[in-house]
Amino acid sequence: MFSNVRIASFLIPLAVAGVLAGNVPAAQATTHGSRCRGEGVDASARIRYHADIVIKAPLSRIFRLQTRVEGWPDWQKPVLSSKRLDHGPLRAGSSWRWTTPAPATATTPATTMHITSTLRRLKSEDCLLWSGPAVGEGVRIDQGVHLWTFTRVKGGVRVHTEETWTGAQVEADVATSTKLLGAGLEAWLRDLKTAAESR
Template sequence: MFAFATALLAALPLAFGSSGPAPVGIDEKAPVISRDDIVIHAPLDRVWRIQTDVEGWPAWQPGVSSSVKRTPGPLRPGSSWVWSTEGLEDITSTVEQVRPKRRIVWGGPAQGITAVHVWTFTPVKGGVHVRTEESWSGAPVDADTAYLQKALDASLDAWLHHLKQRAEQRHPKSPCGERA
């Protein structure tokens, strides 16, 4: 059951809002909110590239079996991709806001849950402080808030640690053979 909730979480990096100058944020009134952060000892360019290369996720994110961009070029408001994780297939996520190498918010509802997922990247001495926060609301969340809170907390922690591991590799390679 935890694997399903983790998969559901991985399928829900979602957001809603404008692409204007005001930051898009999580739903502070949602019954499930998780925040986590990590310092990654790697250049900001590398961390950003790995996280926003959605087609490369299957190479470093266990459970993500496929991810295909629908919109060419760098991620920007309106960019979307279709991906599969942990048995959930054909998930469509859409970028709502991007501040290159600083912040990205993406979204799209799944399985009756509305989520908002925000990533923030801040340069620090020796690396990058990566912060992620996500909110979930909807009938499935109301039905089992405690369980889904634990699942969301665990999933964000795992995602950050996998990102850290990938970015801190001495010579990480992208799926197409380029150095990351």
């Protein structure tokens, strides 16, 4: 239904993302139930994905790349723009607006998604949780909830991410939405690894 190139360019999740072809494995479509300061992704959401990667870089560098949200376009090609809507250090309640392309599907046109994310939980060099809607021409995700955790392990830092989507439009085709979400999360992790290890 989708070409690999078109899937790879979709929402790097809410951030709107290696599943570029084929079905998402059942194990990957479930959540680990991770939390950030007691809160996690939407437990009732039908669209969910989780993924992990080990990055051989200092935790401080990885966390800085992830939390300097206005700098996302510098190391993630799928992020077209990202702008903070408040000032000062990133903290619970901080918001930012960012954009990313979405491919055409059998039921929606190709478009640019406009995402407004609000940080719900933050623990320095440990975890992040944000949420918000994503809207494009003919496409809407009512609520994306995105969790990140960072754990020092032998050989580097294990970065774990989970995301859920809710909304009538994306829930009309759970398999395709999950596939697109998974592709975006996997791409985000690869880009974060490349950026952190090359600095």
